[in-house]
Amino acid sequence: MKVEHLLGNTSYIETPQAIIPVYFLTEKDVIFFDSGTEPSDELMDLLEREDLRVRAVVCTHLHPDHIANNDALVQRYGTEIFAHPMEIPALHTRQAVSYFVAPIQSDEELVIDGAKIRLLPTPGHTTGHLVCITPDGVCCLGDAMMSKSVLDRARMPYMENVDRSIISMEAVRQTDYPYYIAAHKGVANREEFQQLVDDNIQKELDLYDLLRQKIPGPVDLEELTSEFIRASGVRSEKMVVQDYVRLTAKVRIYALVHAGEYTLKKNLVVPV
Numbered sequence: 256m257k258v259e260h261l262l263g264n265t266s267y268i269e270t271p272q273a274i275i276p277v278y279f280l281t282e283k284d285v286i287f288f289d290s291g292t293e294p295s296d297e298l299m300d301l302l303e304r305e306d307l308r309v310r311a312v313v314c315t316h317l318h319p320d321h322i323a324n325n326d327a328l329v330q331r332y333g334t335e336i337f338a339h340p341m342e343i344p345a346l347h348t349r350q351a352v353s354y355f356v357a358p359i360q361s362d363e364e365l366v367i368d369g370a371k372i373r374l375l376p377t378p379g380h381t382t383g384h385l386v387c388i389t390p391d392g393v394c395c396l397g398d399a400m401m402s403k404s405v406l407d408r409a410r411m412p413y414m415e416n417v418d419r420s421i422i423s424m425e426a427v428r429q430t431d432y433p434y435y436i437a438a439h440k441g442v443a444n445r446e447e448f449q450q451l452v453d454d455n456i457q458k459e460l461d462l463y464d465l466l467r468q469k470i471p472g473p474v475d476l477e478e479l480t481s482e483f484i485r486a487s488g489v490r491s492e493k494m495v496v497q498d499y500v501r502l503t504a505k506v507r508i509y510a511l512v513h514a515g516e517y518t519l520k521k522n523l524v525v526p527v
């Protein structure tokens with residue numbers, strides 16, 4: 256594990272499952288954008304070796320696989336943790352954390368020790384998801400989009416609201432930055448990023464098509480959910496994954512109902 260320079264004062268640390276963008280406020284004081292998928296001694300050793308202090312973690316959202324080192328950083332450096340206010344209540348229902356999360360007051364900008372971090376609200380994956388742009392113009396995508404290699408393996412990306420997520424992806428597409436970092440896991444330049452947006456949106460449209468194929472006539476909502484998950488190829492024994500997948504599968508069913516393609520009659524999904 257090492258600190259890789261990208262542009263200006265912006266670098267990143269590649270961990271086994273994620274990329275953590277790092278902005279250097281000074282030679283020693285850095286801001287993290289998310290803190291990794293799991294608690295990492297290797298990450299702590301790297302910080303020690305490089306004599307770095309993590310001044311703040313700006314969280315794109317508060318899913319467990321983006322905040323795993325927050326606790327250790329707060330204890331070690333008194334790191335400030337920032338997130339969109341809409342992310343915070345859900346965090347506390349999901350897991351017990353022993354640190355304070357400061358709600359970001361503006362949807363547009365967060366200033367830390369004079370460094371202006373631009374923010375782009377990107378609801379969809381979660382309600383309070385933020386894309387964060389370092390002062391050098393490196394765009395930290397969080398889970399607003401996935402890299403191609405992860406997308407190819409993903410069976411059903413987690414979304415709280417697919418249509419809102421697609422609108423958010425289109426909004427990020429309109430930006431023009433030299434680099435875009437997907438948390439899981441890759442750095443794209445401008446041209447590659449345009450393709451990434453297309454690929455992420457296409458993934459969602461393909462999932463809608465797969466879902467439609469599973470509703471030839473009236474079908475029970477719960478059975479449809481299970482069949483859709485099976486057809487998508489999701490394979491996980493983990494309860495927590497199953498819960499997330501079931502939730503995001505239903506989100507897609509309700510989206511088609513909301514779009515007027517189907518209605519819900521008691522527990523049946525019925526083509527219109």
Ligand SMILES: [Fe+2]
Nearest residue numbers: 316318380398
């Ligand atoms: Fe996430």
